[in-house]
Amino acid sequence: MQESEEKRLVEIRNKLKVLLVDHLSLEDVKPEDIKDDEILFGEGLGLDSLDAVEIVVLLQRNFGLEVKDMNKGREIFYSLDTLAKYVAANTEDKSE
Amino acid sequence: MNIQGIGTISTLGRGSESFTKALHQGPVEPKIVEYSPVTKKTIPVFSVDDKVLKDKEALKSCRRADRFCKMAVLAAGDALKDSGIEIAEDEKIGVIVSTAFGPHQTTFNFLDNILDYGEANVSPTIFSHSVHNAAASYIASALNIQGPASTLTDFCFSFSNALQLADAWINQGRCKYVLAGTVDELSPAMEYICDQKLNISELVPGEGSTFFLLSAGKRKAKYCDIECNQSSKGKEDDGKNISSFNNCPAWGWIASGSSFYCASAALMLKNKHIYQNFIELKKDVSAEHSDNIKNIRFFDKTKKIVFNLTIS
Numbered sequence: 001m002q003e004s005e006e007k008r009l010v011e012i013r014n015k016l017k018v019l020l021v022d023h024l025s026l027e028d029v030k031p032e033d034i035k036d037d038e039i040l041f042g043e044g045l046g047l048d049s050l051d052a053v054e055i056v057v058l059l060q061r062n063f064g065l066e067v068k069d070m071n072k073g074r075e076i077f078y079s080l081d082t083l084a085k086y087v088a089a090n091t092e093d094k095s096e
Numbered sequence: 097m098n099i100q101g102i103g104t105i106s107t108l109g110r111g112s113e114s115f116t117k118a119l120h121q122g123p124v125e126p127k128i129v130e131y132s133p134v135t136k137k138t139i140p141v142f143s144v145d146d147k148v149l150k151d152k153e154a155l156k157s158c159r160r161a162d163r164f165c166k167m168a169v170l171a172a173g174d175a176l177k178d179s180g181i182e183i184a185e186d187e188k189i190g191v192i193v194s195t196a197f198g199p200h201q202t203t204f205n206f207l208d209n210i211l212d213y214g215e216a217n218v219s220p221t222i223f224s225h226s227v228h229n230a231a232a233s234y235i236a237s238a239l240n241i242q243g244p245a246s247t248l249t250d251f252c253f254s255f256s257n258a259l260q261l262a263d264a265w266i267n268q269g270r271c272k273y274v275l276a277g278t279v280d281e282l283s284p285a286m287e288y289i290c291d292q293k294l295n296i297s298e299l300v301p302g303e304g305s306t307f308f309l310l311s312a313g314k315r316k317a318k319y320c321d322i323e324c325n326q327s328s329k330g331k332e333d334d335g336k337n338i339s340s341f342n343n344c345p346a347w348g349w350i351a352s353g354s355s356f357y358c359a360s361a362a363l364m365l366k367n368k369h370i371y372q373n374f375i376e377l378k379k380d381v382s383a384e385h386s387d388n389i390k391n392i393r394f395f396d397k398t399k400k401i402v403f404n405l406t407i408s
Contacts, residue, residue: 023219025160027152050160053220061217 008093013084019058020080024051037081044079052077063091097263097310098317099362099405100181100273103174105149105167106304106347106356107142111174116363119371123345126300131287139291142302142348143282157238160221161230164199168231168279169238171305175275176239179309179318183273188243190265190274191232194254195247196351198228201283231279243271252342254278255355256401259310259324266312277307278352290349302348306355308362319362323404354394358403361392365407 017031024047034045040055041047047055055077059065065087067073076086104111107126108118118124126140149155149166154173158166172191176183183189206226209218224230232245244265248257255278262274282303290301313321342353350356364370368389391406 023221025221027159050220050224057217057219061213 004093005088009084009088012087013080015062016080016084016087019062020045020055023058024054034080037079039079040077040083055083059087063087065090097259097266097274097313097322098315099308099319099322099358100311100315100317101175101177101179101309102319102359102362103171103176103178103277103307104304104356104359105144105171105174106306107144107302108346109145110148110170112178112359112363115359116367118346119360119363120369126348129287131284131291137288137291139287140300141282141287142300142346144303154238158234160225161234162199162202162225164195164202164279164281165225165231165234167281167303167305168193168277168307169234171277171279172235172275172307173239175277175307175309181273181309187273188271189239189241190243190262190271190276191235191241191245192258192261192265192274192276193229193232193235193245193247194258194276194278194352194355195228195231195249196251196254196278196280197286198247198249199225199230199281200285201281202226204283204285235275239275241275252351252354253401254352255358256324256403259322259403262310263324266310272311274310275307276310277305278350278355279305280350280352296349299343299349300345302350302353304347304350304356306359308355308358317408318366320365320405320407322358322362323406325402325404326400354403357394358405361394361403361405364392365389365405 013036014031017034020026020034021029021031038044056067059067067076076082102112104115108115126142128138129141130136130138144167149163149170151170154170155161155166158169161169202222203226206218206222209222228249229247232247235241236245246261248254248261250257258276262276265271265274280303282301286301290296342351343349344353344356347353347356360371370389393402393404395402
């Protein structure tokens with residue numbers, strides 16, 4: 001059970017890495033360059049507030065998730081890992 | 097007004113040096129591009145090489161910028177650099193971007209987003225770049241310019257409007273210098289329109305950006321003086337005329353391409369050399385007596401506007 005959850009988390013992380021690189025115009029960054037626990041804003045990937053709005057749209061488009069509470073958004077958008085865990089917890093596992 | 101600096105991006109490369117070199121060398125062959133994956137239709141174009149737009153230093157604050165904005169930022173930055181003028185912190189520079197069609201590729205991406213994802217899920221980056229004024233904002237931000245900024249669109253007349261506005265700003269004392277120029281881009285949509293909808297089969301569409309750093313006429317010009325006025329009939333053949341239809345075998349048909357003619361005319365005056373490979377000249381100008389050339393005048397498509405470039 002734990003193994004399949006971890007496998008799903010890896011898949012979501014990888015999908016998020018591709019989405020971030022493709023849609024945030026991250027120059028000279030490849031999906032594989034982003035660490036699993038990479039901090040998204042400030043000193044991490046260096047994203048800013050417009051990127052945050054772009055990620056909100058990406059979550060809606062690709063996972064059907066709406067992030068309306070920005071206080072909650074701070075926790076969710078802290079790192080790639082927190083983002084992936086939020087997606088995993090709020091979407092169905094279609095492999096089951 | 098005086099031209100103090102020139103920056104160009106076109107199929108001929110980047111910068112006034114590569115522009116001059118290309119004018120010396122002669123016409124190049126256009127690229128053939130497929131604009132529709134469905135019909136497999138192709139069209140010859142004079143496009144800007146993607147490699148030309150890669151400049152990390154000049155574009156360091158332009159991560160999200162689209163192709164349209166990048167061309168404008170690079171050409172405007174090059175014009176400022178070419179002038180060699182150090183702008184003091186309290187000196188204001190105006191920015192005037194003129195364009196025939198604006199960032200239409202981004203506008204179509206925005207429309208595609210609405211169709212694909214619904215209007216609530218449009219990319220905010222694409223939306224913010226679909227406005228025509230995005231390029232002027234990027235130029236001001238990238239070059240740390242404080243001063244008035246405006247974007248003008250008036251098809252073939254865009255650049256003449258930009259020159260007239262620049263003249264007004266300088267005369268009113270709103271700014272000491274103005275970065276004025278044009279930018280227009282190619283895209284599959286534009287290539288389709290040129291190939292299927294416009295009756296311009298003899299023209300090869302092009303893209304690019306040209307900017308000038310302009311100052312008041314009383315300053316010494318690095319290049320020449322430039323004026324843009326309404327033409328009156330009977331004066332069209334007076335002086336040395338370039339027949340301009342905003343088309344050139346060098347950079348292709350660019351609706352706002354009169355700026356490229358101005359750039360080439362300024363370079364001809366500075367270098368005392370006539371680039372006849374590219375520009376259709378009337379009888380009074382020839383390479384044999386180009387050393388004496390002091391004035392170049394040319395008209396826009398409808399000959400209602402005359403561009404007059406003079407070296408003292």
